[in-house]
Amino acid sequence: MIAGGDVEQFGKTDFEQLKNELLTMGGYVEKALEEATQALIQRDASRLENPERLEKEINRSHVLIDKHCLNLLAKLSPFATDLRRILASIKINSDLERMGDLAVNVSRNVKFYLTHKELPVDKDFLLLISEVRWMVKNVLDAFVSEDENKAEEVLKRDDVVDSLRHKINDFVRQIMKQDSTAVDSGVDFIFIAKNLERMGDHATNIAEDIIFILSGDDIRHGGLVNEKP
Numbered sequence: 001m002i003a004g005g006d007v008e009q010f011g012k013t014d015f016e017q018l019k020n021e022l023l024t025m026g027g028y029v030e031k032a033l034e035e036a037t038q039a040l041i042q043r044d045a046s047r048l049e050n051p052e053r054l055e056k057e058i059n060r061s062h063v064l065i066d067k068h069c070l071n072l073l074a075k076l077s078p079f080a081t082d083l084r085r086i087l088a089s090i091k092i093n094s095d096l097e098r099m100g101d102l103a104v105n106v107s108r109n110v111k112f113y114l115t116h117k118e119l120p121v122d123k124d125f126l127l128l129i130s131e132v133r134w135m136v137k138n139v140l141d142a143f144v145s146e147d148e149n150k151a152e153e154v155l156k157r158d159d160v161v162d163s164l165r166h167k168i169n170d171f172v173r174q175i176m177k178q179d180s181t182a183v184d185s186g187v188d189f190i191f192i193a194k195n196l197e198r199m200g201d202h203a204t205n206i207a208e209d210i211i212f213i214l215s216g217d218d219i220r221h222g223g224l225v226n227e228k229p
Contacts, residue, residue: 014068014072014075014076015072015082015085017068018065018068018069018072018086019144021061021064021065021068022065022089022092022093022096022143023140023143023144024061025057025058025062025065025093025097026136026143027140028054028057028058029054029058029096029103029136030133030136030137030140031050032050032051032054032055032058032100032103032104032107033051033099033103033106033132033133033136033199034133035048035050035051035054035107036048036051036103036104036106036107036110037106037129037133037196039107039110040106040110040121040129040192041126041129043114043118045111045114048107048108048110048111051103051106051107052104052107054100055100055101055103055104058096058097058100059097061096061097062093062094062096062097065089065090065093066093069086069089069090069093072086073086081213081216084212084213084216085213088210088212088213091205091209092143092206092209095202095203095205095209096206099136099199099202099203102195102196102198102199102202103195103199105191105195106192106196106199109188109191109192109195110192112184112188113185113188113189113192116185116188117181117182117184119172119175119182119185119186122168122171124164124167124168124171125168125189125193128161128164128165128168128193128196128197129196131160131161131164131200132161132196132197132199132200132203134157135154135157135158135199135200135203135204136199136203138153139151139203139206139207139210142154142207142210143206143210146213146214148210148211148214148215151207151208151210151214152207152211154203154204154206154207155207155208157200158200158201158204161196161197162197162200164197165193165194165196165197168189168190168193169190172186172189172190172193173186208220
């Protein structure tokens with residue numbers, strides 16, 4: 001039988017390993033997003049192989065982290081904060097895996113776009129890219145530092161990203177109406193913006209999970225589960 005102090009030490013070590021695994025996976029996601037968006041900005045197709053390669057690492061991490069979480073549940077029989085940490089880690093793992101898929105989607109959309117008519121990457125598109133990359137970076141920073149305030153800052157950017165996507169869609173539709181030869185490129189742009197916005201949604205999910213870990217508050221859907229009937 002393991003003494004209480006040994007169980008605590010074992011748990012602490014295991015949680016640090018889990019945290020590091022999630023951060024490594026998050027780093028792959030951040031890099032895949034960078035490569036895909038820089039390929040668009042620079043019109044550099046050579047960068048588009050990297051997101052596909054990184055997705056394989058993301059998928060490998062996804063499987064290993066799920067196994068690690070299940071092992072923690074079985075070995076530690078956790079409760080309170082530790083249980084929240086494991087459950088939230090499973091959800092964060094899923095969101096990161098989906099973000100990896102979306103980064104690859106962006107990469108493939110960019111690949112199609114580079115074979116079509118060039119359209120202006122206007123300031124709103126550049127701002128959308130910047131905002132989503134900011135959200136991904138800072139939600140990972142919030143996870144590392146266990147900073148609830150930083151997680152809340154990520155949540156606030158979600159509305160900004162949604163607004164930018166709508167502005168981009170309107171801008172691209174106007175171009176497509178005026179120039180029928182720009183339809184293929186316009187469709188590519190709309191899909192790129194959609195996938196970027198979805199990455200922002202998943203960063204928001206992770207921010208909510210960080211707050212859940214730290215405070216125990218479930219703020220999804222406006223914190224409806226915390227409201228009294």
